[in-house]
Amino acid sequence: MMGGLRKIWNEFWGLFIDDPRFAGAILAWLVLAGAGLPRLGMPKGLLPVLLVIGLLGILVDSVMRRARQPRS
Amino acid sequence: MTADWPHASPAILAAFLASLVEFIEAMTIVLAVGAVRGWRGAIGGASLALVLLAVLTALLGPVLIAIPLGWVHLVLGTLLILFGLRWLRKAILRAAGVIPLHDETAAYQRQTRALQTAGGVLGGWDRLAVATSFKITLIEGIEVVFIVVAVGTSGRGLIGPAVLGAVAALLVVIALGAAFHKPVSMVPENSLKFIVGVLLSAFGTFWFGEGMGWQWPGADWSLLGLNGIYVTAALVAVLLCRQEKKAR
Numbered sequence: 453m454m455g456g457l458r459k460i461w462n463e464f465w466g467l468f469i470d471d472p473r474f475a476g477a478i479l480a481w482l483v484l485a486g487a488g489l490p491r492l493g494m495p496k497g498l499l500p501v502l503l504v505i506g507l508l509g510i511l512v513d514s515v516m517r518r519a520r521q522p523r524s
Numbered sequence: 525m526t527a528d529w530p531h532a533s534p535a536i537l538a539a540f541l542a543s544l545v546e547f548i549e550a551m552t553i554v555l556a557v558g559a560v561r562g563w564r565g566a567i568g569g570a571s572l573a574l575v576l577l578a579v580l581t582a583l584l585g586p587v588l589i590a591i592p593l594g595w596v597h598l599v600l601g602t603l604l605i606l607f608g609l610r611w612l613r614k615a616i617l618r619a620a621g622v623i624p625l626h627d628e629t630a631a632y633q634r635q636t637r638a639l640q641t642a643g644g645v646l647g648g649w650d651r652l653a654v655a656t657s658f659k660i661t662l663i664e665g666i667e668v669v670f671i672v673v674a675v676g677t678s679g680r681g682l683i684g685p686a687v688l689g690a691v692a693a694l695l696v697v698i699a700l701g702a703a704f705h706k707p708v709s710m711v712p713e714n715s716l717k718f719i720v721g722v723l724l725s726a727f728g729t730f731w732f733g734e735g736m737g738w739q740w741p742g743a744d745w746s747l748l749g750l751n752g753i754y755v756t757a758a759l760v761a762v763l764l765c766r767q768e769k770k771a772r
Contacts, residue, residue: 463663467670468606474613475606482602486736500733500740504750507729508757511609511616512764518613519622519765520772 474514481506534747535675535682538723539689543668545716547697550664552628552707556635557657559705565653572654573661574694581669581687588677598735600674604728607670612721616758618714620765625714628707668693675727722758726750 469475485503494502550570558566588596617623635656642652672690676683700708730747733740740746 459659460663460666464666467667468603468610470610470614474610478606478609479602482605482732486598486732490736496738497741499736500738500746503733504729504753507605507609507725508753511613512757512761515613515616515620515622515761515765516768518617519620519768522772 471514474510477510477514478507481510532682532685534723534727534751536685536689538675538720538727539672539686540693541716542671542720542724543690543693544696544711545713545720546664546667547694548628548708548711548713549631550661551697551701552632553635553660554657555701555705555707556632556639557653560636560639561650561653565650566657568649569654569657570661573658573665576662577665577669581672584669584673585677585683588673594735594737596677596735597731600677601728601730601732601735603670604674604724605732606728608721608724608726608728611717612725612754612758615714615718615721616761616765619718619762620769622765622769628713632707671724675724718758722751722754725754
């Protein structure tokens with residue numbers, strides 16, 4: 453019973469965090485984009501664009517890193 | 525509140541496709557349970573899990589609707605970005621051949637072998653069949669509940685379209701399972717995951733921005749633009765990964 457519940461709980465977190473480095477980079481960028489960039493005096497219209505560019509950069513960097521690794 | 529077209533159509537599509545992928549994975553195991561241990565336990569366990577998932581959706585939806593929309597956008601936007609980009613990352617790596625594709629037939633055979641070596645039934649309900657069927661339906665269904673609740677409560681009146689998409693997927697998978705009695709391996713699962721990853725990433729990004737109080741260029745229509753940007757970037761990423769893999 454406890455094993456089953458633990459598996460369901462792990463499965464729930466696994467929905468969001470597969471590669472901790474990838475998830476960590478996304479969260480760090482969201483915090484930076486949401487809390488840091490507006491304080492730098494960026495034009496408000498530019499913030500959504502920067503958000504998307506950052507997320508795409510993290511995605512492409514992550515898959516390229518994985519592609520460079522030997523198959524496991 | 526009624527849903528507007530730019531939000532409702534991706535919501536239905538995202539819920540339908542994501543649910544299709546998850547229910548197909550669950551159906552593979554339920555079919556293995558049914559074929560080896562009998563249909564009573566297989567259908568009983570899956571039905572029990574579906575009831576629990578429906579209750580979970582019915583409880584979570586109203587709770588989230590009661591929270592101020594700005595916070596819901598911010599939190600669910602963040603979770604959808606994490607969830608969507610995770611799916612998209614995996615779909616890119618699979619499409620590029622960096623990691624192997626998910627094989628429903630192999631999963632079916634593995635589960636069939638495991639169930640055949642387990643003990644027999646002494647009478648009444650087959651506990652192993654019920655438990656296996658229940659667990660897999662619940663585990664895969666939790667993803668469906670998250671998508672339905674996240675997509676449904678973040679938008680304007682989207683819970684109906686999201687539930688509709690999920691229920692339609694469930695009915696399609698049940699019909700396919702009942703018709704063929706074997707794993708639904710002809711469905712291009714990775715392409716579906718690719719599309720769902722794009723849709724959920726776009727939803728999440730849009731709602732995170734909304735939660736921050738930012739103005740998207742083109743307002744709600746920018747959601748469609750975000751989908752286009754994510755698709756393009758993901759396809760470019762597949763090509764880059766293929767090149768990288770060749771050069772390795």
